[in-house]
Amino acid sequence: MKVFIKNKQLLIGSIITGAVILIAIFAPFIAPHHPVDDANLLYALEPPGGEFLLGTDRQGRCQLSRIIYGARISLLIGFVTQGLNTIIGTSLGLIAGFVGGKVDDLIMNFTNIMLSIPPLILALTILAILGPSLLSIFIALGLTLWTYTCRVARAQTLSFKEKEFVEASRSLGLSRIKIVIRHILPNIFGPLLVIATFGVATAILLEASLSFLGIGTQPPAPSWGTMLSRGRDYIYSAPWLMIYPGLALLITVLGVNLMGDGLRDYWDPRTR
C-alpha cells in the first residue's frame, strides 16, 4: 500500500484503469439502454441531457450506453493482443539472448525488419488480407507489437546470463529451459511488465485507429473508434458524437499509461 501513497502516478493510473475494467465487466447493469438493440429513430441525434445523458446517434441509440459497452471491446483487444505480444516477444527475446550465435542473429534481424514497418501500416496490411473481424484484429495487433518486448527481453537476458546465480544453477546441472524459466524470467519480469502495460495502451489506440479507418471492429459493435468515424460526419450538426467517445478513449489510455509510468518508476527509481 505504501507504494501507492508514494507513487501518485501508479495510484491514479490504477484507479482509472480499475474503474474502466469494472465498467466493462458490469456494463449490462450500468448502461441505461442496450447499445445496439435500443435504436429508435424518433430519438435520432438528440443532444446530451435529459433521458440520454450523452445524446443519441443517427439511429437514436443512447451514446452513453454505447460508450460503456465500448469499454469491453477496447479492453478485450488491449489485453488479449498485448498478452499475445508479450508471449511472442518474451519467448523470442529469451531464446535470442540465451542461445546467442546464429539463432540470435536470425531472431534479431527478423525483429529489426519488423521494427522498420510501422505497426499501424503492418496491421492495416494484415487486415486487408484477412478481412475485418475481431479475430483478424487479434492477429493483426497480436503479431505486430512484440518487437519492443523482444528487444528488451533479449537485452535483459544478456545482462543476467553471465551472473553468478545462473552460472551456479548451470553447474548444478539444471537444463537450459529450467534456468531460463526459474532464474532469468523472474528477474526480467519488471521491465517486461512495464512494456506490456504501455503495450496495452498502444493496442487500444491502434484498434481505435483501425476502426476509425473502417477496417477494425465492424458496426454495429460499439467500438469507440467506429463511433468516432461516424461522429466525424456530424461534426457540424451533432458534435457530441465525436467528443465523448474520444474522451472515453483518452481517459482509458491515460489511465493505462499512468500505470505504466508508475510501474517504471517502481522498478527503476533512477528515472525519476
Add this chain to the structure above:
Amino acid sequence: MLAGDPRSARNPEVLERMRAKWGIDKPLHIRYVTYMSNLLRGDLGMSYRTGRTVNSLIAQSFFPTLQIVLFAFLLAAPTGVFLGFIAAVRRGSSLDIGSMVFSIFGISAPRFWVGLMLMYLLAVNFRLLPATGYGGGSIRYMILPAVTLALPLVALLARTTRASLLDVMDEDYVRTARSKGLAERVVQTRHILRNAVVSIITIAGLQLAMLMANTVIVEKVFSWPGMGSLVVDSVLRQDIPAVQGTIFVFALGFILINFIVDILYVFIDPRIKYGS
C-alpha cells in the same frame, strides 16, 4: 468496410481475362520473381483500383505527405526539446509538473480525435482555418494536420529530453563544471544539454519515422491527398499492388531516416566512431 474478395467475379471468362491482364494467373513464385525484378528497376506495378501505375500514384501523393511531416517536425522538435529542458532545469516546479501533465495527455490522446477536436474548435466553431482538403498546398490548409501530427511528438520529446537531462545532471563532469565557476547557463547548455543530445536525437529520428506512419490516420481525418490516404484507400479497395508499393516507400523512408540518424551521431558525439 472492406469490399469483397477481388477475385470474386461472377463470369468465369471475365475472371480469366482479368487474371491474365493483371498477371495473377501465373503461379506465386513466378509472380514474386516478376515483382522483384520490376521492383529493382523501380517499377512498382499497376494499381487495380485506378488502372494507373503505382509509381505515378506515389509520385503524386509523396510531396503532400513530405510537406506535413516536415512541417510537423519543424514545429515539434524545438517545442518538445524546449519544454523538456525547462522541466528538467526547474525540476519539481509547477512548470515541470505542467509540462509533464501536458505530455502524458499528448501521448495518450488518440491522434485522430485530437485532429477532430482541433477541426471542431478552429474550423467549425471559430472558422479560422479550413477544415479539410489540400488547398493547392497553401499553408492555411497545412496547419491543422501538421499541428495534429506534431502534438504527440512534442509530448514524447519533452518526456525524453527531461529524462535524459536528468540522467546527465548528476554526472561528475557537471559538478566539475559548476565547481570551476562556470555560469549556470553555460553548464546547462554546454555540459548538460550537449551530452543529452544523443538520446534526444535518437528518439527524434525514430519519431520522425513514426510521423510518417501517423500521417496514415491524420491524412484521412483531414482528407489530405498524401501517401497515408493512398494506402488506406488502397487497403479498403483491396488494391494490393498499391498497398505493397506504398508500404515499400514507407519502409524505405524509415530506413533512410535511421541511417541519417546514425550518421548524425558521429558529428554530435565525438565519442562515437564507426569501423576500426
